[in-house]
Amino acid sequence: MPVFFLSHGGGPWPYVDDMKQQYATTEREFKALPARLPARPKAVLVITGHWESDVFTVSTAERPPMEYDYSGFPSHTYRIQYPAPGSPQLAQRVRALLEGAGIETGEDARRGFDHGTFVPLGLMYPDADVPVVLLSMKSSYDPREHIRVGQALQPLRDEGVLIIGSGLTYHNMRGFGRDESTPVAEAFGNYLDSAIEQSDGAVRDRMLAEWESAPGARLAHPREDHLIPLMVVAGAAGADKGTAVFVDHVMKVPMASYAFGG
Template sequence: MQQPVYFLSHGGGPWPWLDGPFRDGFAWLEASLKALPAQLPARPRAVLVVSGHWEEPGFTVSTAAQPGMVYDYYGFPEHTYHIRYPAPGAPDLAEEVVRLGAAAGIAIGRDPARGFDHGTFSMLQPIWPEADIPVLSLSLRADYDVPAHLALGRALAPLREQGVLIVGSGFSYHNLRQFGAGAAAPSAAFDAWLRHTLLDLAPEARADALLTWDQAPGARACHPREDHLIPLMVAIGAAGADPATCIYSQSDLRGGVTASSYRFGPDTTPSGFDRIGQALAEA
């Protein structure tokens, strides 16, 4: 049974392992992630994560049978540098990823040492805390070339029929120097553009619009580096003609940021974790 595709905002650092205001700020996001398994047609065979926290000169897939951890954050409590997300890897599936890439003329390298970064484990912890579904990671290409990432997603789309859940893990807003009230206007403007592009445009038109994403309102204020947006391009490529649903959105994240997550699949039933949509409906 074909799996949907997701672009998920994954939150900040190791937030699922924290307590207090920082963790509480992601409560709405956490609820949306916990609701994700119920949106799937079946339990995934594996999860393929394209994380905004892994980039290489060329596309690269993790091949470890038991991936380690990559603590790619700083300034958090000591215990967060010892946490584990012990999901198994998927070496056989990694070889299928390499094969599909080659068939499309896309070279994909192998990395037997790459572990789970926080764009992977912090996002997956609320979804599958049991860590019992195989997970493999796929890097971005460091040039952030949009057509190349769209093409990669198209090449990997057959994995969906094999029960593999493809997830682009990033953040629809990612400017670490500007959170809070100063982010309110640009993040709302960019989020509105992204929502229109993904939900209202035909599949070919939405892909075309994403080629010039940096011309959208607030684009560079939200993404001075587009590492957290580029996973969306892989998701869009893998989604094909499937419609999009906004499964999470809020306008008060970290004191004023608007951020969203999207599902691509034939079932467009809203998830109920869309504060913006609720506000529009009530207006």
Template sequence: MSQRLPTYFISHGGGPWPWMPDMAAAMQPLSHSLSDIPRQLGQTPKAVLMVTAHWEERAFTLGTNPQPGMVYDYGGFPPHTYKIVYPAPGAPALAQRVQGLLEAAGIPVAQDAQRGYDHGTFVPLAVMYPEAQVPVLQMSLRAGLEPAEHLALGRALAPLRDEGVLIVGSGLSYHNLRAFGRAGQAPSQAFDAWLQAALVAAPAERTQHLLDWEQAPAARQCHPREEHLLPLMVAVGAAEADTASCVYHEDAIFGGVTASSFRFDAA
């Protein structure tokens, strides 16, 4: 039997940064944190379930293509970044397992056999598993972006942790495209300080804090639209009674913005 795996909320960085030398150099702390995840796990997962901030549907939707293509959901980057291929196999059997878990929990679920990996999925995974050997199930957020629904999704997915599946919520702890650099410095610091405190609180308090996240300092300055925060809710819901630890933190990403990533496990 596989050891129970932790869950993660990762800040996935900006655009196709690993394939751009200047951006990759600037994001070395993020790169190191992502590439260290396999070591932290101590085992190769049977699959990664990636809940991506870059996909929203009316119902939580599962990518079921056995060999997904690519979705280049960014603009203004060099031509070579639109030829990137991350050839990890899909996980259609896992999609069926997830659909069963969600249906049993009364959560709307759908499948999409056409959609490829978006950059919320392939960018961090290319750093975590550059050989693309681990099957990947990509999953959408649900339109409406209700925190309670995404926490409930995480709870329904929790049994997968005992089945060798690594659950990852891929977003950004700060995501205001109009306020990077100095404009984002103070708001991101304030929100990150709240996030650190909220996530290390007792599990019951942590859940309530996340449900009320809009009351946090500079919440809407940091997340004018919360799609990059909602993957955190899924990671927490799947490890609601577990300990939180910060596995990535820096104050200089995007020209001075504070960003973090978190791990949730029983250790």
């Protein structure tokens, strides 16, 4: 399986008419992602920018609930359902791989699908018939530690599991829609593109670990919760070179999604 980093957009946008028009490119491209896979995945492992914990924590629910972790949206967006099953078996496999690499883990039987999960997967697999497991970030946000987690998870790719990091390449809530944010997002995006496209995985991982040295880094990500899932994906990519699958432009900033391998 390839591995994906997806810029998932703002809130429950596919369920809000005005926003859906803004994200027309993202909608089209998310729907096309399954065709890039060599086979239908047995399960999906999502590292979402909306879940962090003191240790890397895996969701174990057989029927995960919903997490409406947004505010100010129409009332119907708090009744969205994405009834994909969980996979306790995959959850235990993830824990075994991480613990085998010396990485402390936990589990959460109550964690459900936030919009960083149900938005892309709802477009990729609208029938909600592919099992989904979530893996939290660690609240330290150490990029090297998250790359190491991805490296430990590489065997899943040969076991039919699709690994997705869900976040954004630009995530400054005060910057969206402002003219001055465009050059910031472009400069930081260019740095990410350069890192992702490296033919040497070690060089790529070093550049990503040193992301704060990039132009506009802290203006693009005052808090790096939506960037850190990319570190896990890069680690899982191993030696596979990455490429931008597409770039959408919304609220005056570019938002890129990447694929590695496959």
